[in-house]
Amino acid sequence: MDGEKIRASPRGGTGDGGDAATRVDVDALERAALVAGGWTARVDGARREVGGTVTRAKAPLAMAVRGLTYEVRARDDATKMVRLLDDVSAAFPPGRVCALMGPSGAGKTTLLDVMSGRKTRGCLTGQIVVGAEPATKAALKTCAAYVEQFDTLLPSLTVRETLMYQAELKRGAGESDMREREAIVEKLIDDLRLSSCVDVIVGSALSRGISGGQAKRVNIGISLVTRPRVLFLDEPTSGLDSQTSYELMRVIRKFCDIDGVTVIATIHSPSSEAFRQFDRLLMLKSGKVTYAGPLFGEEGAEAYFYTLGYYFDPNDNFADFLISTAASNETDFAREFKASFHHKRNRDEVRKYIREVIARKDAGKTRSQLLADAPKRPGFLSAVWTLLKYRTTRNYRDVQFLGARCGGHLIFAAVLATMYYDEGKTMTLESQINVSSMLFMNNVLPALAAGAYLPSILMERPLLYRELDDGCYPLLAYVAYKVIEEATAAFFVSLLATSIVYTTVGLRGNFLVDWLAYFGVQQCGAGVAYVCAAIARDVDAANAILPIYNVLQILFSGLLLHNDDVPKGWSWWPPTLFVRYGWQAQVVNHFKRSEPPAFLSDDGSLVGVIDYYGIQGTARANLAFIYALWFAWLFLAAIATAAVRHQNR
Numbered sequence: 001m002d003g004e005k006i007r008a009s010p011r012g013g014t015g016d017g018g019d020a021a022t023r024v025d026v027d028a029l030e031r032a033a034l035v036a037g038g039w040t041a042r043v044d045g046a047r048r049e050v051g052g053t054v055t056r057a058k059a060p061l062a063m064a065v066r067g068l069t070y071e072v073r074a075r076d077d078a079t080k081m082v083r084l085l086d087d088v089s090a091a092f093p094p095g096r097v098c099a100l101m102g103p104s105g106a107g108k109t110t111l112l113d114v115m116s117g118r119k120t121r122g123c124l125t126g127q128i129v130v131g132a133e134p135a136t137k138a139a140l141k142t143c144a145a146y147v148e149q150f151d152t153l154l155p156s157l158t159v160r161e162t163l164m165y166q167a168e169l170k171r172g173a174g175e176s177d178m179r180e181r182e183a184i185v186e187k188l189i190d191d192l193r194l195s196s197c198v199d200v201i202v203g204s205a206l207s208r209g210i211s212g213g214q215a216k217r218v219n220i221g222i223s224l225v226t227r228p229r230v231l232f233l234d235e236p237t238s239g240l241d242s243q244t245s246y247e248l249m250r251v252i253r254k255f256c257d258i259d260g261v262t263v264i265a266t267i268h269s270p271s272s273e274a275f276r277q278f279d280r281l282l283m284l285k286s287g288k289v290t291y292a293g294p295l296f297g298e299e300g301a302e303a304y305f306y307t308l309g310y311y312f313d314p315n316d317n318f319a320d321f322l323i324s325t326a327a328s329n330e331t332d333f334a335r336e337f338k339a340s341f342h343h344k345r346n347r348d349e350v351r352k353y354i355r356e357v358i359a360r361k362d363a364g365k366t367r368s369q370l371l372a373d374a375p376k377r378p379g380f381l382s383a384v385w386t387l388l389k390y391r392t393t394r395n396y397r398d399v400q401f402l403g404a405r406c407g408g409h410l411i412f413a414a415v416l417a418t419m420y421y422d423e424g425k426t427m428t429l430e431s432q433i434n435v436s437s438m439l440f441m442n443n444v445l446p447a448l449a450a451g452a453y454l455p456s457i458l459m460e461r462p463l464l465y466r467e468l469d470d471g472c473y474p475l476l477a478y479v480a481y482k483v484i485e486e487a488t489a490a491f492f493v494s495l496l497a498t499s500i501v502y503t504t505v506g507l508r509g510n511f512l513v514d515w516l517a518y519f520g521v522q523q524c525g526a527g528v529a530y531v532c533a534a535i536a537r538d539v540d541a542a543n544a545i546l547p548i549y550n551v552l553q554i555l556f557s558g559l560l561l562h563n564d565d566v567p568k569g570w571s572w573w574p575p576t577l578f579v580r581y582g583w584q585a586q587v588v589n590h591f592k593r594s595e596p597p598a599f600l601s602d603d604g605s606l607v608g609v610i611d612y613y614g615i616q617g618t619a620r621a622n623l624a625f626i627y628a629l630w631f632a633w634l635f636l637a638a639i640a641t642a643a644v645r646h647q648n649r
């Protein structure tokens with residue numbers, strides 16, 4: 001409770017060294033695991049074997065940063081650099097739960113992002129080590145996991161499916177077979193106390209699912225499926241009530257003690273009980289260290305701030321005391337810390353870990369042990385299969401998902417059927433105009449319907465970013481999964497829509513050509529939607545960009561302005577338009593250039609509708625252009641998704 005006394009270490013320790021007695025002897029744990037030859041876990045002193053599977057217990061890893069300075073271009077003036085971290089040095093001993101605290105804007109999240117290798121821009125100097133190695137992005141990917149503040153989960157999966165989905169994406173077949181993955185997931189469900197909601201869907205704002213606290217635990221669980229040795233958490237308790245945040249912190253503490261995970265978490269204002277699960281503290285203010293060391297005990301933070309004249313009333317919440325103290329402008333905390341014994345102790349600790357890296361290097365061990373020990377991740381095909389297995393199967397059961405992709409096409413087909421019934425059976429001037437116009441709209445509509453793809457692509461963007469950052473799959477696997485998912489649905493709906501129009505209107509050409517043109521245009525439209533979704537910041541921007549492209553496409557596809565009349569400056573544009581090729585393929589397929597001449601051309605002679613509009617090429621050649629454009633748009637979409645990152649990192 002907030003009113004309780006916080007005098008001594010809650011785990012009976014007396015400072016940094018003092019709580020060692022209550023911590024799990026991780027070396028002993030690892031030895032036990034090796035002897036047993038199985039994956040062992042100690043819960044309340046008892047050894048537990050899970051599923052009889054073979055996975056070595058891993059020792060937790062220390063992390064340290066020395067002289068870390070990080071600058072970015074100022075938001076308001078790109079010529080200026082802003083220093084967000086200023087000469088930060090701190091040690092994060094193995095198997096401890098470290099709190100990163102400070103007033104709002106102190107640089108906590110920045111430090112967490114920098115340490116976890118997630119910063120995508122800015123200028124970084126200083127050293128970061130993990131274990132006895134430099135903390136390269138590749139090394140961190142093998143041993144660390146990051147839990148973001150906001151839950152990015154798939155709403156339609158149950159808790160168990162969510163954990164299995166992540167386990168399949170993150171654990172390679174060579175290292176862990178299905179049974180082992182299941183054993184890991186069952187253990188996580190147990191450890192995270194998710195048994196009561198294991199078959200409940202995650203849910204969203206629109207569909208009721210698990211509670212906020214359970215969602216947080218699932219979010220942590222998906223990071224733990226790889227059994228990381230370092231866990232970064234960005235404000236794990238934010239938005240939770242004090243009881244739920246306490247329970248969550250206890251679970252995290254347990255992972256730290258039993259599974260040997262080093263935890264580094266930014267935290268705002270936890271309850272006293274939740275805060276007692278931490279044992280180290282790094283405080284920042286304006287990017288500078290204002291305290292680094294043990295949280296509780298005689299040489300802890302309370303004793304340190306007491307020496308500066310800030311007395312902690314035991315009836316208060318210690319975390320609130322630290323935050324309000326740090327916010328005070330009466331003391332230059334960074335300077336005071338540099339002059340303190342605590343700074344010297346921190347410096348020595350950092351040196352110890354950096355020295356291990358240097359010693360390893362001096363011993364000629366330049367190959368990363370972390371990389372060598374890294375479990376094999378699933379390959380490209382395996383990742384695509386997992387995405388289809390968990391995401392597409394759910395999407396196909398979602399009426400809204402299918403409705404958005406099918407409804408419009410079928411309604412348009414029905415309307416065209418009634419408007420142009422039997423129109424293709426004659427070749428009069430009127431029917432030539434009507435059928436060619438109908439075929440034009442038959443290609444415009446699937447292009448316009450691609451707007452239906454935008455919301456789902458944009459909504460799952462945070463999930464995509466997280467899964468890419470977690471190394472779940474390469475971007476191309478995601479693109480492949482998306483194409484298969486959309487193309488499979490489009491295959492059936494385009495077949496049905498084309499059948500309706502072909503038979504009712506009385507089209508004459510090869511049905512396959514009409515269908516391939518429709519399907520191809522539909523897929524090109526999806527490709528354009530992917531590009532818009534990649535470059536647009538939000539749904540509003542995407543909804544503004546896509547219609548501009550489509551209107552420009554409609555204007556220049558040959559019906560509204562004949563091909564021969566396109567102004568010189570625009571002549572490059574029509575050859576890039578898939579609606580144009582779709583229309584041309586279907587018009588040539590229907591009339592076969594054998595329609596009776598009914599239109600007066602510029603030179604006074606009578607020509608058929610194909611020559612009147614200046615339609616070029618055979619049906620096959622036009623189809624070839626559509627499919628070439630499909631690949632071009634997919635290629636552009638992949639490049640745009642990789643290059644444009646709408647994330648404030």
Ligand SMILES: Nc1ncnc2c1ncn2[C@@H]1O[C@H](COP(=O)(O)OP(=O)(O)OP(=O)(O)O)[C@@H](O)[C@H]1O
Binds near residue numbers: 074076082105107108
């Ligand atoms: N490009 C930039 N130009 C200017 N200031 C920036 C820029 N990027 C980040 N900042 C500032 O850097 C500071 C550190 O941000 P950070 O998110 O790390 O703080 P924080 O301690 O996690 O804050 P909070 O507790 O509010 O989340 C903030 O004041 C932020 O506004």
